Amino acid sequence: MIGRLHGVILDKQAPELLIDVNGVAYEVQAPMTTIYQLPEIGKPVTLHTHFVVREDAQLLYGFADLRERSLFRTLIKVNGVGPKLALTILSGIESDDFVRCVRDGDTVSLVRLPGVGKKTAERLLVEMKDRLKDWSIDGAAISDNNSSTVSSNDMMAEAESALIALGYKPQQASKAIAAVNNASMDSSEALIRMALKNMVS
Structure with a gap:
């Protein structure tokens, strides 16, 4: 595993970088958020890396910080x-x-x-x-205690997706969730349970 590179930037062709480490040039892919922070070509740089091995390729990804x-x-x-x-x-x-x-x-x-x-x-x-x-x-x-409440629209969308995954048609799912949605619902799970109960009752 290659976890860090410290060398000189030879080339920058976003998202790909070429880093010279003691005479060995590594091809590294980096997000634009990292590339924006890089010094000029020819300057030293340190990147924290993630190494991916696939059947058809070995890829190295680099990041400005941990x-x-x-x-x-x-x-x-x-x-x-x-x-x-x-x-x-x-x-x-x-x-x-x-x-x-x-x-x-x-x-x-x-x-x-x-x-x-x-x-x-x-x-x-x-x-x-x-x-x-x-x-x-x-x-x-981030925790259940201090995170902001998910908006009503997001809860409805999540609940509808769950019903569709259970086999209901999109129109059925949307109608079922809309029928039970109200201000007292504080989670998509509550919406799903109420919608299912309403449909089978």
Whole structure:
């Protein structure tokens, strides 16, 4: 495992970098958030790296700081998010801003990122919340106690997606959720349970 590189920048062709480490040139892919922080070609640089071995390639990803690499490693654990999409996400948003989106249930900002559709954004919110619960931002960690309440629209969308996954048609799911949605509902799970109960009663 290659965990860090310290060398001289030979070339920058975003998202690819060429780093000379004692005469050996490493090809590294980096998000734009890292590339913006790099010095000029010919200057020394230190990158924290993540090494990926595939059947057809060996890929090295580089990051300006450990927090960004940590977020990258967490992103690629999400179902349907590979290194390429994770790199694209980090190129379009700062690490703390992404974590803030997860904390606030902000799908609107996430779907603005290249390659992130509504379903991917919803999956990121669901799967990343627990994985980022210890990530400190603005002096507070993500947790059920101090995270902002997910908006009503996001809860409805998440509940509808769950019903569709259970086999209901999109129109049925939307109608069922709309029928039971009210201000007292504080989670998508509550919406799902009430909708299912309402449909079978």
